[in-house]
Amino acid sequence: MILRQAVRLLRPMVRAVNWVPVAPAGTLALLAVWLIARDDLAGLEERIVAVRIAAVLLALSMAFVLDDTTAELSASTPSPLLLRRSVRVLLMLLPTAILWIGVLWVMVRAPLTEPSSLPIVALTLELGAVVMITMAMAAVLIRWGSSDLGGLPASAALLGLTLVSWLMPEDTRLWVYPGQANWTAAHVWWGVILVAGLVVFVWSSLEPATSQAATVLRKTAPQHPQERDRVDR
Amino acid sequence: MATPVAVAPDRRSRSRAGASTLSALARIEGRRLLLRPAVLIGAALSLLAMVKMSWTTAPVLNRDDTAVSGALLVLAAATLLATNAAALRSRRRATDELLDSMPTPARVRTLADLSSVVAVVPLAVLVAGGFWWWRVRGDPVTSPDLFELVTGPVLVLLGGFVGVALARWAPSPTVAPIAVVGLAILEFVVNFSTGGYESGGRVKWLIPLVGQQDSPRELLVRPTGWHLGYLVALVALLGCVGLLRHQTNRQTVTAAGVAVAMVVVTGGFQLRPLNAGQQPDELAARLTSAAQENCQRRGGGTYCAVPGYEPWIDAWASRVEPVLVRVPQRSGPEQLTVRQDISGVSWHFIGSSEPEAADFAMPTTSEVRPGLWWGRGSGEPAFQFGLALGVASLTVGLSPDGVVSPDRQGSCSSAGQGRGVVALWLAGQAGDDNPQYLRREVRRQVDGAASPEVSGFPAEIYFHWRGAQPVGVLHYGLREAAAAVQLLDQPQDEVAALVAQHWDILTDPATTTDQALTLLDLPAASGTTSTVQTQTTDERGPGTTGPDYFTPCP
Numbered sequence: 076m077i078l079r080q081a082v083r084l085l086r087p088m089v090r091a092v093n094w095v096p097v098a099p100a101g102t103l104a105l106l107a108v109w110l111i112a113r114d115d116l117a118g119l120e121e122r123i124v125a126v127r128i129a130a131v132l133l134a135l136s137m138a139f140v141l142d143d144t145t146a147e148l149s150a151s152t153p154s155p156l157l158l159r160r161s162v163r164v165l166l167m168l169l170p171t172a173i174l175w176i177g178v179l180w181v182m183v184r185a186p187l188t189e190p191s192s193l194p195i196v197a198l199t200l201e202l203g204a205v206v207m208i209t210m211a212m213a214a215v216l217i218r219w220g221s222s223d224l225g226g227l228p229a230s231a232a233l234l235g236l237t238l239v240s241w242l243m244p245e246d247t248r249l250w251v252y253p254g255q256a257n258w259t260a261a262h263v264w265w266g267v268i269l270v271a272g273l274v275v276f277v278w279s280s281l282e283p284a285t286s287q288a289a290t291v292l293r294k295t296a297p298q299h300p301q302e303r304d305r306v307d308r
Numbered sequence: 309m310a311t312p313v314a315v316a317p318d319r320r321s322r323s324r325a326g327a328s329t330l331s332a333l334a335r336i337e338g339r340r341l342l343l344r345p346a347v348l349i350g351a352a353l354s355l356l357a358m359v360k361m362s363w364t365t366a367p368v369l370n371r372d373d374t375a376v377s378g379a380l381l382v383l384a385a386a387t388l389l390a391t392n393a394a395a396l397r398s399r400r401r402a403t404d405e406l407l408d409s410m411p412t413p414a415r416v417r418t419l420a421d422l423s424s425v426v427a428v429v430p431l432a433v434l435v436a437g438g439f440w441w442w443r444v445r446g447d448p449v450t451s452p453d454l455f456e457l458v459t460g461p462v463l464v465l466l467g468g469f470v471g472v473a474l475a476r477w478a479p480s481p482t483v484a485p486i487a488v489v490g491l492a493i494l495e496f497v498v499n500f501s502t503g504g505y506e507s508g509g510r511v512k513w514l515i516p517l518v519g520q521q522d523s524p525r526e527l528l529v530r531p532t533g534w535h536l537g538y539l540v541a542l543v544a545l546l547g548c549v550g551l552l553r554h555q556t557n558r559q560t561v562t563a564a565g566v567a568v569a570m571v572v573v574t575g576g577f578q579l580r581p582l583n584a585g586q587q588p589d590e591l592a593a594r595l596t597s598a599a600q601e602n603c604q605r606r607g608g609g610t611y612c613a614v615p616g617y618e619p620w621i622d623a624w625a626s627r628v629e630p631v632l633v634r635v636p637q638r639s640g641p642e643q644l645t646v647r648q649d650i651s652g653v654s655w656h657f658i659g660s661s662e663p664e665a666a667d668f669a670m671p672t673t674s675e676v677r678p679g680l681w682w683g684r685g686s687g688e689p690a691f692q693f694g695l696a697l698g699v700a701s702l703t704v705g706l707s708p709d710g711v712v713s714p715d716r717q718g719s720c721s722s723a724g725q726g727r728g729v730v731a732l733w734l735a736g737q738a739g740d741d742n743p744q745y746l747r748r749e750v751r752r753q754v755d756g757a758a759s760p761e762v763s764g765f766p767a768e769i770y771f772h773w774r775g776a777q778p779v780g781v782l783h784y785g786l787r788e789a790a791a792a793v794q795l796l797d798q799p800q801d802e803v804a805a806l807v808a809q810h811w812d813i814l815t816d817p818a819t820t821t822d823q824a825l826t827l828l829d830l831p832a833a834s835g836t837t838s839t840v841q842t843q844t845t846d847e848r849g850p851g852t853t854g855p856d857y858f859t860p861c862p
Contacts, residue, residue, distance in 0.1 A: 096482035103486065107493045114501060121500065128493060135485050142481075224400065230485035231346050231389050238353055238382060242360050 080154050084162045092163055093139045093226075094170075100136035101174040104129035108178050112185035119191050120252050122182055123198065127250060129178045130202040131237055133171050134209045138233060139226030140167040141213045146223040157280040164210060175202060194253050197262050204265045207272030209233050214279035329412050333420030338427030341390055341468075347428060350386020351435050354379045358439040364687025366620075367448035368680070370525040373456035376436045378519055380460035381495070383435065384467030385488045387428050391468040392484035395421045395475030415554040418476060422547050425468030432464040446684060450525070450616040455532035462539045463516055469546040476553035491516070513538075513578035524650060524680045526595050526614065529586045534577040541570035592650045599648050608632045609644040617648055620682055627692045628676075630738035631699045636808045644699065649677035676708055689745035693735055694771055696742060700734035704815040706782055706861050720861035723768060723785025726824025727815045730807060732784060732792035737803075743796045750789045782861070788821055794830055803828070817862060 111117045111125035140163050143149065149159065182193055213229035220228065240249055251261040341347060357379035362372060395418070398404045407417070436457070470491075474483050498512045499519045512518050513535055520528060548564035584590065595614050603612040606625035609632070613621055624646055632644065676698040683691040698708040704727040722728035736746040753769050767786040795803050810827045813819055825831070 093482065095480060096486060099483075099486050100489075103490050103493060107497070110493075110497050111500075116501070124496075128489070128496070132486070132489050135489060136482075138485070139482050222400075224481065227389075227393055227481040227485070230482075231386075234385070234389075234485065234488060235346075235349055235353065238357075242353070242356055 077158060080158060081162055084154055084159060085166070088159070088162045088166055091143065091145070092166055093142055094167075096136040096139055097167070097170050097174075100132045101170070101177075104132040104174060104178055105181060107132070108181045112182050119187060119193070122187070122193060123252060126178060126182055126193070126198050127201065130175075130198070130205050131233065133174055133178075133202065134205040134233060135230050137164070137167050137171060137206055138209050138213055138230040140164055141210070141217060142224045142226045144223065146217075156282050157277060160214070160276075160280045168206075171206070175199070191253060197253075197258075197265075200262060200265050200269065204269040204272065205233070207269050207276065208236070209272075211272040211275035211279065214276050218279045326412075326416060330416050330420055330423065333412070333417065334423035334426075337394060337420050337424030341387075341394060341424050342427050342431065344390045344393075346386045346390045346393075347383070347431070350383040350390075351431050353386075354381075354383040354432075355435045355439060357382055358435075359442070362443065364683055364685055366682040366684045366688075367443040367446045368450055368525075369443070369448045369452040370450040370616075371520055372440075372443050372448075373452040374520050374525075374530075376439060377456060377460040377463060377517055379439075380432055380436065380463055381467075381517060383428070383432055384463045384516075385492070386467075387425065387464050388467040388471040388474075388488055389484050391421060391425055391471030392475045393471075393481065394424070395472050396479060396481060399479055400481065413554070415551060418472065418550050418554060421472045421475075422469060422550060425465055425472070428464055428468060429461045432461040436460050447619055449619050453530070453532050455536045456530075459517070459532065459536055459539065462536060462543065466516060466539055466543050466546070469543050469550070473546045473550040476550045510579045510581065514575055516542075526680070527588045527591050527650060529582055529591075531578045531580075534574050538571065538574035538578060541567055541574050545571055595650055603647075609646055612645065612647040614648045614650075614680065617680070620648075620678075623682065623692075624678055624695060627696045627739055627742075628699050631696050631703065631734050634734055634737065634804050634807065635703045636811050644702070645675040646695075646699070647675050647677055648680070650680065674702075676702060689741040690771070692739055693742050693745045696738040697731065697735035697771065700731040700738075701782060703734065704731045705817065706731060708782060719783065720859045721768065721783035721785070722861050723783060723788065724821055725785075725788075725817060725861065726813075726819035726821050726827075727817065728784050728788035729791045729795070729821060729824050729828070730814050732789050733795045733803065733807070736792050736796050737800055746789065746796065747793050750786070750793050753786060754790070785821070791821065791825060791828075791830060795828065817860075 107128050108122075108125045111121055114121070117125075141160055143159075150156070179193070179195055179198075183195075187193075209229055212232050213225040216225035216228050216232075217223055243249075246257065249261045249264055251258050255261075358376055361375050361379065393400075398407050398417075408414070470487065471484060474487055494515055495517060498515050499517075499521060510531075513531060516539065518530070518535075520530075545564065545567035548560055548567055551560045552564065599612050599614045601612075602615055602618070603610050604618070604621055605611075606621065607629045609625065609628055611621045611624055628644070628646060676695065678695055678698075681691070683689070701708050701722075706722055706727065722731070732746065736742050749769060749771065754767075768783050769786045769789040771784075806828050807814060814824050814827060
């Protein structure tokens with residue numbers, strides 16, 4: 076049932092999703108990694124920094140995926156909010172994944188002078204966490220903010236969070252490099268952020284009216300005559 | 309009865325009404341801009357970035373000025389996002405058509421958006437002023453560049469104007485965040501590859517901010533005045549670009565033409581190549597000779613500082629004197645010279661992209677060379693210890709530059725030599741923070757040390773060397789450091805008496821660590837742990853040829 080609804084939502088969602096940011100963000104991401112990859116002086120750390128910048132850019136382009144100018148109209152449709160948002164996110168994940176593969180490919184094909192390789196899995200986990208936290212922020216801002224457009228504040232918050240995480244003391248920073256003592260611990264935290272982001276996204280995407288409306292309806296709905304009689308007696 | 313006649317307002321009164329509307333709109337937009345969370349958080353993050361970047365370094369005002377501008381880029385980015393959102397408000401709320409029906413034209417609204425950015429400038433000045441107040445109270449050296457000081461707030465203005473121009477020409481909320489990251493990438497790539505170096509040419513000065521990248525300001529030719537003019541011209545140009553989206557008038561076109569001319573002229577002046585006298589090596593040579601003539605006597609040493617850095621002489625002397633008082637009179641250096649140096653290394657590499665072009669300054673066997681950096685707070689002990697260790701090494705006959713022979717660049721190792729223990733103890737006991745620093749470093753590095761059974765070489769201890777800038781590297785054994793820590797745990801006067809009594813033997817290069825430990829009443833196994841073992845060169849055998857830096861110091 077849900078799957079059938081999701082498939083039916085695909086076509087209208089393709090038209091509704093804001094694809095505009097993908098092209099500039101993807102181009103910038105690829106340009107950034109290409110510039111660093113062709114620099115002979117850039118070592119593994121600089122390359123990882125470039126890949127992380129690309130990850131933030133791709134997350135930025137996804138920040139606007141929940142922006143829905145017709146939210147009030149589509150709220151009355153039978154498909155639940157969580158499903159509509161999930162379809163949007165999954166649709167946008169497709170070009171994001173392709174661009175991410177491109178970013179990694181550009182970086183991997185440029186040989187490194189030092190005997191080390193790019194930690195692809197760990198960096199992909201970081202991308203997942205950054206994307207998920209962005210989705211969660213956008214969902215929270217739309218639900219509790221004053222507008223149905225959460226993309227702009229979510230992207231600003233993402234940039235702010237990135238800067239704050241970079242300014243944190245070195246031993247608590249999550250942007251670590253291979254060989255550092257807290258590499259594994261940091262990536263456990265990235266995993267935690269990914270899951271926490273997912274939970275917040277799902278929680279913020281549950282129909283806001285469901286629980287309140289049910290309570291109100293229970294209280295105000297006309298009672299069945301038999302039941303009313305029972306109460307009177 | 310007279311019939312009322314509609315009188316069209318004349319040009320002057322129309323213009324007065326427009327100015328008053330503009331002023332009212334700009335005031336409202338400016339107030340709203342100042343209260344936007346992005347701007348307030350951006351200001352806080354800018355301040356945090358300034359403090360974070362300089363928390364462990366002593367105030368050097370001719371570097372701090374650039375750091376302030378760099379940190380204000382965060383506020384500039386926040387202002388870009390905020391002004392963009394403000395300029396797109398009517399589009400977001402679908403009130404563009406409603407506003408078009410109002411007497412105030414769109415051009416005035418854009419002008420008001422541009423004028424509102426001025427409200428953030430006092431905030432930028434406040435943030436920078438707070439940072440400067442903190443830095444100036446910490447016994448600063450050198451003087452800031454006034455143009456650099458103004459650059460930060462102008463960058464904030466530039467950010468705001470970019471936001472408005474983007475809103476007018478690319479009216480989508482998705483553009484501004486991506487533009488921020490794009491500008492950040494531009495800054496990152498240009499500054500990473502050429503910031504603080506002259507090798508990349510002068511084209512880098514066309515980006516908003518060029519950092520110093522840990523290069524001393526004294527060796528860089530920064531066209532700060534022209535760059536400030538260039539940024540102001542860019543601000544004017546972006547303002548005109550925003551206004552040109554609406555019906556153009558002669559004033560806007562003329563202003564845009566003037567702005568373009570200013571951008572070309574100021575940008576062109578920034579790009580002028582360096583002349584012979586501005587080459588980094590030339591500047592370094594000039595500074596070195598200036599430092600040689602700018603000397604002061606303190607206790608048992610002569611201290612020579614690069615002009616502007618004289619306030620540090622007392623800090624150096626307070627770390628050097630405790631070392632010298634423990635050295636027997638007859639054995640101390642005749643005349644210790646602590647001479648500030650740009651770094652031991654020739655600065656060809658700043659001007660060249662080929663690292664091999666760097667040749668080295670003459671190594672020293674008679675002086676200690678503190679660099680152009682000093683620490684503060686938790687960063688100070690590393691500098692204090694580094695300087696004290698340079699002096700201590702000199703007193704026991706080791707060149708602070710790790711010189712192997714007078715005609716050969718060094719790196720030699722004192723691992724396995726008894727005088728290494730003496731030098732490390734002398735440095736460790738000099739000052740309140742040094743014992744704790746040495747203990748911490750030994751504890752930290754023992755765990756990560758490579759086993760000598762595996763590497764074939766004695767485990768070494770590495771220090772932050774910035775307190776004394778060596779040409780080469782003098783290596784110390786981890787075992788000797790651990791023994792020095794044990795000496796620090798004993799009554800210092802007793803240790804000093806033993807050191808003075810056996811000074812000649814202890815500082816003899818032929819005296820091994822084991823022999824020194826016996827003389828210092830430490831058990832022979834002192835300093836050894838499972839990883840801190842040592843092998844002398846003889847034990848390694850004649851067939852073992854290690855890297856050059858493990859050559860025993862002569």
